[in-house]
Amino acid sequence: xxxxxxxxxxxxxxxxxxxxVIEHPGDAIVRVTRACICGSDLHLYHGLxxxxxVGHTFGHxxxxxxxxxxxxxxxxxxxxxxLVPFNLFCGSCFFCQHELxxxxxxxxxxxxxxxxxxxxSHTAGGYDGGQAEYVRVPMADVGPMVIPDDIHDDDAVLMxxxxxxxxxxxxxxxxxxxxxxxVFGAGPVGIFAAKSAWLMGAGRVIVVDHVEYxxxxxxxxxxxxxxxxxxxxxxxLHIKKMTDWMGADVCIDAVGCEAAGNTMQTITGVYTxxxxxxxxxLHWCINSVRKGGNVSIVGVYGPTFxxxxxxxxxxxxxxxxxxxxxxRRHLPRxxxxxxxxxxxxxxxxxxxxxxxxxxxxYHIFSSKLDNCIKTVLxxxxxxxVRAVKASTQASIGNxxxx
Numbered sequence: 447x448x449x450x451x452x453x454x455x456x457x458x459x460x461x462x463x464x465x466x467v468i469e470h471p472g473d474a475i476v477r478v479t480r481a482c483i484c485g486s487d488l489h490l491y492h493g494l495x496x497x498x499x500v501g502h503t504f505g506h507x508x509x510x511x512x513x514x515x516x517x518x519x520x521x522x523x524x525x526x527x528x529l530v531p532f533n534l535f536c537g538s539c540f541f542c543q544h545e546l547x548x549x550x551x552x553x554x555x556x557x558x559x560x561x562x563x564x565x566x567s568h569t570a571g572g573y574d575g576g577q578a579e580y581v582r583v584p585m586a587d588v589g590p591m592v593i594p595d596d597i598h599d600d601d602a603v604l605m606x607x608x609x610x611x612x613x614x615x616x617x618x619x620x621x622x623x624x625x626x627x628x629v630f631g632a633g634p635v636g637i638f639a640a641k642s643a644w645l646m647g648a649g650r651v652i653v654v655d656h657v658e659y660x661x662x663x664x665x666x667x668x669x670x671x672x673x674x675x676x677x678x679x680x681x682x683l684h685i686k687k688m689t690d691w692m693g694a695d696v697c698i699d700a701v702g703c704e705a706a707g708n709t710m711q712t713i714t715g716v717y718t719x720x721x722x723x724x725x726x727x728l729h730w731c732i733n734s735v736r737k738g739g740n741v742s743i744v745g746v747y748g749p750t751f752x753x754x755x756x757x758x759x760x761x762x763x764x765x766x767x768x769x770x771x772x773x774r775r776h777l778p779r780x781x782x783x784x785x786x787x788x789x790x791x792x793x794x795x796x797x798x799x800x801x802x803x804x805x806x807x808y809h810i811f812s813s814k815l816d817n818c819i820k821t822v823l824x825x826x827x828x829x830x831v832r833a834v835k836a837s838t839q840a841s842i843g844n845x846x847x848x
C-alpha cells in the first residue's frame with residue numbers, strides 16, 4: 447500500500463509499505479478515504495516529539511471503509527463507512543468508564559502519562575496512522591463510529607480530532623453566559639474552540655495569532671474579534687485594557703509547544719529543547735485571565751517539564767483544566783450541531799492533496815503557504831468501491847442494450 451513515511455525532521459515521503467493485517471480478533475482493517483494533516487502532526491514533522499521513529503506513518507484524523515474484521519468484532523461489518531477517533535481506548539478500564547478515553551490505561555505500554563494515539567510516535571503507543579491507503583484499527587467495537595448517511599465525509603473527518611478538541615477546549619473553560627473568552631491560536635482547533643465558545647454562551651470571543659490570513663479567516667468563520675500579537679507589546683496588559691482591567695473570564699491555549707511570541711521561550715523550548723516546548727501561551731493565559739478565572743489547555747506539549755508561572759495561577763485562584771479530547775463522548779452533540787446548521791466543519795478545509803504528494807502537503811501546511819488552514823489527503827484507492835459500482839452498472843447497462 448501507499449503510505450506516508452517519516453524519514454526524519456522535515457522529511458516525509460509517500461512510500462509503499464506492507465498492507466496491515468488483523469493481529470487480534472478485535473481488529474478491523476479500514477481503507478482510508480480521507481486523512482487530515484493536523485497541527486500537532488507538525489510537532490512530529492519538526493522533530494519535537496520524543497521517540498518518533500524513522501518509518502512511522504503519521505495521521506490520527508481519518509475516515510474510511512471497513513475492508514476486513516477480526517473474528518471477535520460484533521458491531522462493525524465489511525462495507526461500513528466509519529470515522530475513527532484519534533485516541534485508541536479499551537472502553538472498560540477505570541478511565542474509559544469515566545469517559546476519559548484519551549487516558550485509557552490499556553492502549554499504550556510505552557508510557558504512563560500518554561494514552562494511545564494513531565500515528566503519533568512510539569511515545570503514544572507506536573500505532574501507524576491513517577495517512578495511508580489502509581490502517582489497522584484495534585478494538586474496533588469500541589472506537590469507530592459508523593458515519594450517518596446525512597453527514598458529509600468532510601465533516602466526518604474533522605470530527606475525528608479537530609472539532610471535538612476545539613469543542614472540549616471550550617467545555618473545559620466552563621464558560622458562563624456572557625463570559626469573555628480569549629482563544630490563543632487561529633489554527634483549526636482554535637477556530638473550532640472560538641466557534642464552540644459561542645455555542646456555550648460566551649458574550650465575547652477574541653482570537654490571538656500572528657498570521658494575518660488565519661486571523662481574517664477566523665474573524666469571518668467564528669464572528670469574533672482578533673488580535674495580532676506582533677502588534678502588541680504586553681499581551682496580558684492588552685487583554686486587561688480590552689476587559690475593563692479585569693482580564694478574560696476564560697483563556698484557551700490552542701497552540702502548544704511551538705508558540706511564537708517570546709524569543710527566550712522559543713530558544714529554550716524549540717531550538718534547544720531544554721523544556722517541553724515554548725510555554726509562551728501558557729504564560730499569556732495565566733497572566734491574561736482574571737482572578738478566579740479558568741484556563742483550558744489543549745495545545746500539545748512534550749512529556750518533560752515547562753517553566754510556567756504557577757505562582758501567579760495560585761495567587762489568582764485560577765482553575766486550570768487540560769486533556770486530550772474524549773472524542774467519542776462529544777460525537778452525538780456535535781452531530782446535532784452540524785444537522786442544525788450551527789457549525790459547518792468542512793468550511794475550514796482549504797486544500798485537498800493526493801497522498802502521493804504528502805511531502806508537498808506538509809511543506810505547505812508547515813510553512814503556512816497558499817493561505818492554508820486545513821489540508822485533507824486523498825489516498826489513491828479512496829474511491830475504489832464507487833468506481834467498481836460504476837463499472838458494474840455500466841456492464842449491466844451494456845448487457846441490457848444487447
